Every structure is written in structure tokens, then in C-alpha cells.
Amino acid sequence: xxxxxxxxxxxxxxxxxxxxxxxxxxxxxxxxxxxxxxxxxxxxxxxxxxxxxxxxxxxxxxxxxxxxxxxxxxxxxxxxxxxxxxxxxxxxxxxxxxxxxxxxxxxxxxxxxxxxxxxxxxxxxxxxxxxxxxxxxxxxxxxxxxxxxxxxxxxxxxxxxxxxxxxxxxxxxxxxxxxxxxxxxxxxxxxxxxxxxxxxxxxxxxxxxxxxxxxxxxxxxxxxxxxxxxxxxxxxxxxxxxxxxxxxxxxxxxxxxxxxxxxxxxxxxxxxxxxxxxxxxxxxxxxxxxxxxxx
Amino acid sequence: xxxxxxxxxxxxxxxxxxxxxxxxxxxxxxxxxxxxxxxxxxxxxxxxxxxxxxxxxxxxxxxxxxxxxxxxxxxxxxxxxxxxxxxxxxxxxxxxxxxxxxxxxxxxxxxxxxxxxxxxxxxxxxxxxxxxxxxxxxxxxxxxxxxxxxxxxxxxxxxxxxxxxxxxxxxxxxxxxxxxxxxxxxxxxxxxxxxxxxxxxxxxxxxxxxxxxxxxxxxxxxxxxxxxxxxxxxxxxxxxxxxxxxxxxxxxxxxxxxxxxxxxxxxxxxxxxxxxxxxxxxxxxxxxxxxxxxxxxxxxxxxxxxxxxxxxxxxxxxxxxxxxxxxxxxxxxxxxxxx
Numbered sequence: 001x002x003x004x005x006x007x008x009x010x011x012x013x014x015x016x017x018x019x020x021x022x023x024x025x026x027x028x029x030x031x032x033x034x035x036x037x038x039x040x041x042x043x044x045x046x047x048x049x050x051x052x053x054x055x056x057x058x059x060x061x062x063x064x065x066x067x068x069x070x071x072x073x074x075x076x077x078x079x080x081x082x083x084x085x086x087x088x089x090x091x092x093x094x095x096x097x098x099x100x101x102x103x104x105x106x107x108x109x110x111x112x113x114x115x116x117x118x119x120x121x122x123x124x125x126x127x128x129x130x131x132x133x134x135x136x137x138x139x140x141x142x143x144x145x146x147x148x149x150x151x152x153x154x155x156x157x158x159x160x161x162x163x164x165x166x167x168x169x170x171x172x173x174x175x176x177x178x179x180x181x182x183x184x185x186x187x188x189x190x191x192x193x194x195x196x197x198x199x200x201x202x203x204x205x206x207x208x209x210x211x212x213x214x215x216x217x218x219x220x221x222x223x224x225x226x227x228x229x230x231x232x233x234x235x236x237x238x239x240x241x242x243x244x245x246x247x248x249x250x251x252x253x254x255x256x257x258x259x260x261x262x263x264x265x266x267x268x269x270x271x272x273x274x275x276x277x278x279x280x281x282x283x284x285x286x287x288x289x290x291x292x293x294x295x
Numbered sequence: 296x297x298x299x300x301x302x303x304x305x306x307x308x309x310x311x312x313x314x315x316x317x318x319x320x321x322x323x324x325x326x327x328x329x330x331x332x333x334x335x336x337x338x339x340x341x342x343x344x345x346x347x348x349x350x351x352x353x354x355x356x357x358x359x360x361x362x363x364x365x366x367x368x369x370x371x372x373x374x375x376x377x378x379x380x381x382x383x384x385x386x387x388x389x390x391x392x393x394x395x396x397x398x399x400x401x402x403x404x405x406x407x408x409x410x411x412x413x414x415x416x417x418x419x420x421x422x423x424x425x426x427x428x429x430x431x432x433x434x435x436x437x438x439x440x441x442x443x444x445x446x447x448x449x450x451x452x453x454x455x456x457x458x459x460x461x462x463x464x465x466x467x468x469x470x471x472x473x474x475x476x477x478x479x480x481x482x483x484x485x486x487x488x489x490x491x492x493x494x495x496x497x498x499x500x501x502x503x504x505x506x507x508x509x510x511x512x513x514x515x516x517x518x519x520x521x522x523x524x525x526x527x528x529x530x531x532x533x534x535x536x537x538x539x540x541x542x543x544x545x546x547x548x549x550x551x552x553x554x555x556x557x558x559x560x561x562x563x564x565x566x567x568x569x570x571x572x573x574x575x576x577x578x579x580x581x582x583x584x585x586x587x588x589x590x591x592x593x594x595x596x597x598x599x600x601x602x603x604x605x606x607x608x609x610x611x612x613x614x615x616x617x618x619x620x621x622x623x624x625x626x627x628x629x630x631x632x633x634x
Contacts, residue, residue: 214544221629243590259588263542
């Protein structure tokens with residue numbers, strides 16, 4: 001029971017608060033100020049409506065033809081709606097509803113016009129007051145801009161340019177160092193001997209019978225390389241090269257005799273080797289390709 | 296156990312040549328134009344190595360191995376490798392004998408002379424590892440017992456190099472167990488014509504009350520063209536083929552050049568050189584020579600060395616292939632060694 005009573009009191013209280021928030025003053029008749037101007041009545045508590053809250057001003061009798069509300073633009077400090085307009089003799093009795101968008105005193109005439117387009121200069125001042133609920137003291141203000149400090153190197157662009165210069169200089173230095181090192185390596189490396197230069201001493205020693213064991217392999221492969229070049233088989237697959245060389249009328253017998261000498265268990269044909277190798281004894285690099293038509 | 300290294304007699308050489316000719320002829324009646332593959336199979340058989348055949352489906356890899364096994368009178372088993380295969384499926388396992396209430400060993404298909412491991416890269420690595428261990432050690436442990444595999448023991452594995460989804464690529468260490476990896480090419484136009492002609496001549500085979508369309512497998516002659524003793528003789532003959540110091544120098548040079556090539560990250564191992572010499576000896580025998588020559592090296596280099604080389608990522612990204620690099624290595628033979 002006590003709970004129900006409390007709930008009823010709460011509902012009634014909320015309804016009362018809503019009624020006061022709308023600022024309805026429907027029972028008040030036209031009210032005039034000290035100079036005879038029309039003024040919007042204040043709320044029962046005596047304070048004018050605040051920004052954004054609706055307020056009513058009822059039963060205002062204004063002479064002349066019927067008035068209508070002007071559509072308010074976005075910058076207007078006030079919005080006005082004519083709730084009702086009733087004939088009152090030669091005049092009209094109006095009920096206004098308005099919303100203040102800016103605090104201060106405003107004249108409702110700025111939002112009224114005659115329906116027939118005639119002048120409203122004969123209307124009295126319809127002054128309403130809108131109060132602000134925000135206090136002017138202690139309002140939040142934006143931070144005051146502080147003066148920026150320049151970087152030590154003189155700014156981001158300067159820093160970028162300096163970085164690019166250092167990077168390019170480093171790259172150039174790296175390239176120069178690598179080039180010098182490569183040149184030094186090449187200078188210290190033994191020169192790669194040409195096929196003719198490699199073949200000549202091997203053939204000489206083979207003809208004299210002084211070829212060392214490891215040189216025999218070099219001699220055989222060098223002669224294969226020579227004939228591969230002579231017959232234009234550089235691009236042919238190595239497995240096929242030997243098959244073709246063995247079938248060649250000049251290279252075939254040479255390689256076959258070499259194989260018999262170097263690979264047979266009884267090393268057959270050693271006596272024929274000097275005569276076989278004689279044509280390869282003093283080959284120059286330009287003679288490696290052989291006489292025209294060797295292919 | 297005895298080892299043979301005496302020089303091969305010319306009569307033995309002639310007998311072995313005749314045997315090889317008969318095997319080739321028999322295989323040639325069924326398989327068209329795969330002379331090189333047959334040669335590689337016999338090289339692997341005679342030199343005690345294992346062979347991996349890489350080729351797209353439809354190149355008669357399985358038919359070739361089946362034909363060879365029937366021709367040479369050896370035990371043959373085929374295992375189709377799949378993802379769910381277990382090591383016990385190929386090696387064997389212990390099963391409970393309910394009559395005696397004791398475990399007894401059930402030997403797997405590995406206990407044969409010629410094992411065809413079809414599509415080896417489809418099996419999980421533990422199965423590949425189990426098989427490769429058996430290949431290397433030639434013995435298998437089941438439970439607590441160790442069994443020696445039959446002699447000769449040859450694994451011929453196949454692998455499809457194109458279709459890689461759902462496969463486990465064999466790592467270099469395991470590829471190294473294969474003495475040779477041969478990459479099959481498509482047959483020539485003439486050979487392909489002959490394949491189609493032979494296939495069109497196949498008939499219908501009546502079976503019970505029905506009939507089936509014959510395949511090449513149905514017309515295989517199951518009578519062998521030689522005996523195991525001839526294979527043993529061939530193996531002995533291979534073992535007595537002369538390898539000169541010069542040839543060994545060639546092999547050392549090519550192996551070292553694979554290690555020094557700028558595009559190669561991992562060069563050939565010493566096992567590559569051993570395989571190359573073994574295979575060259577078998578090839579020399581098959582070509583009627585009692586000694587090896589550089590032609591054997593050049594002919595077998597790709598099969599013996601290529602799968603033992605790993606290129607650098609940068610070189611692969613530049614589009615270089617292992618075959619190109621190996622060709623460069625072989626072309627540079629006899630030239631100045633790289634620094």
C-alpha cells in the first residue's frame with residue numbers, strides 16, 4: 001500500500017514537472033509592459049523559458065488582418081508557430097508557441113507577416129525573453145595555441161634532403177669500394193688460360209710420354225672441348241656431344257684411340273698417340289675452329 | 296659371402312651381352328621405344344642400386360617394370376603408395392595366430408626381388424622412410440626379429456612430377472638413396488604410332504561366362520628369358536669392368552664442379568660419384584666393353600647427379616633448372632677450375 005502511494009506521487013510529480021517545462025501560460029490574458037508594449041508572460045516561477053524549451057503565449061489580440069508565421073531560417077534566433085488564430089471583432093486572437101535558440105530578448109514580429117501581404121508596422125512590439133542555463137563564468141574555452149619549436153636541423157624537408165644526400169653518398173662510396181676490391185681481386189687472380197694455352201703443354205708432354213696421371217684426364221677433356229667447339233656443338237647437350245664426336249670421321253678415331261690408351265686396362269695404342277696428337281701440338285687460339293668446312 | 300673383382304672373361308661378356316639382348320627383345324615386344332629406360336632398369340639391377348622413374352602418367356612405367364620382372368625370372372611385388380599406407384603394410388607385421396596363441400611374422404611385399412613402389416611420393420614420410428631404410432640396409436626388422444631381404448633386391452619407384460597436390464616430396468637425403476633417377480620423356484611420333492597400332496590390335500578375352508577387353512598386361516609372356524644365375528653372372532661381370540684412374544679423375548672433377556657452381560646450393564655427395572661409377576660399369580657391360588669411357592659418364596650424369604643437386608633459391612627464381620646447371624657443369628669439364 002505504501003509502495004502504491006509512492007508510485008502515484010511519483011507519476012503526479014512527473015506530470016507537474018512536464019507541464020512546467022513546456023512553459024504553458026494559457027490562462028494569461030494579453031500582458032503589457034511599462035511602456036505599453038506586449039510582453040510574453042513569464043513562467044509561474046517567474047523565469048523566462050530557457051534555450052530550446054517550448055513556451056506558449058496565448059490569447060494575444062492583435063489588430064489588423066490575420067497574421068501567419070514566417071518560416072524561420074537556420075540563423076534565426078527564434079522559431080515561432082501560431083497554434084490558433086481566432087477572429088476577435090476587427091482583430092484576431094492568437095495562441096503562439098515559440099522556441100528560443102539564442103538567449104536574450106527577441107521580438108516575435110520578426111517572424112510574423114500578414115496573410116494578405118500588408119504591412120505589420122502597426123503591430124506593437126511582441127517581446128519575449130530567452131534565458132541561458134549556461135553560466136558565463138567557468139565556461140570551457142579552447143586551449144590557447146602555443147608557439148611551435150623548430151627542429152634542430154631546420155625542419156622535416158631539410159632532414160629528408162640531408163638523409164637523401166647521405167644515402168646517395170653511401171651508395172656511391174659502396175660502389176666505388178666494391179669496384180676497387182673487384183679490380184684488386186682480378187689483378188691478383190691468375191689469368192684464365194685459353195683452351196689453346198691449356199692444350200699445348202698437355203699435348204707436348206703426352207707426345208714425350210711425360211704426361212702425369214691427373215693431366216691425362218685434362219688432355220682428354222680438352223680435346224673433347226676442342227672438337228665440340230670446332231663442330232659447333234657448344235649448345236648441344238653434353239650427353240649427345242660425345243656420341244656425335246665419336247661418329248665424326250676425324251674426331252671419332254682420335255677419341256677412340258685416346259679412350260683405348262687412357263681407359264683400357266691394358267692401355268692399348270700408346271705408341272700411336274704422338275702421331276695422333278701431332279696436329280694439336282702448336283695450335284693458336286685462332287686455329288681452334290680448324291680449317292673451313294670442318295663442321 | 297664372396298666378392299668378385301676378377302677381370303671379366305670375353306666368353307662371360309658375350310654370354311651376358313646375349314642375355315641382355317634377350318631381355319631387351321622381350322621387353323620390346325610389349326613396350327615401345329623405352330630402350331633407355333630398359334637400359335637404366337638393367338643398370339640398376341646389375342649394379343645393385345635402386346631406381347626412381349619420374350614421368351607423367353601414361354608412359355608405361357608400370358607396364359615396363361612388370362614386363363621386365365616377368366622376363367628376368369625374379370620375384371615381383373607392386374605396392375600402390377597412398378596417403379593412408381602404413382610401414383607395416385609394406386614391411387610386414389606380427390599377427391596373433393589363434394591356433395597357437397602366439398605371434399607369428401607376416402612378411403610384407405618388400406620381401407621380394409623386384410619391388411615396384413608406384414607413386415612413392417603419395418605415401419606419408421614415415422612409410423617412405425621405412426622403405427628407404429630397407430633399401431639402404433637390405434634388411435627389415437619386424438617386432439624383435441631382423442630379416443634379410445632376398446637377393447637381388449631392387450626397388451623401382453615411380454613419381455609423377457607434375458601433380459603435387461596431396462603428395463610428400465622426397466627430401467634430398469632420401470633421394471640420395473636412389474642410385475639413379477630417370478626422367479621419362481614422351482615417345483616420338485613414330486613410337487607413338489606403334490603404341491596405338493599395338494593397342495588397336497588387342498582383342499577381347501573371354502573369362503567365365505563374360506569377357507574383358509584385353510590390355511597390354513594381359514598379353515605379357517610370363518616365361519622368363521633367362522635364369523637368376525645369368526643375373527648373378529651379369530652382376531659379377533659388372534663388378535669386374537675396369538675403371539681407369541683417368542675416369543675416376545673425370546668423376547671427381549664433375550662432382551667437385553657441382554659443388555663449386557654459383558647456382559648450386561648443395562652439390563653432389565661422394566655417394567653420387569660412387570653411383571656414377573657403378574652405373575657406368577653396368578652401362579659399359581651393356582655396350583660390350585670391359586672398361587668405362589667418358590661417354591658412360593656423360594650419358595649417366597643426369598640420372599646419377601641431378602637429383603643430388605639443390606639449386607639456390609635465387610637461381611630458381613631466375614628460371615634456371617637443374618638440368619641447365621648440370622649441362623653447364625658438364626660443358627665446363629676440362630676447363631679451368633672455378634676459384
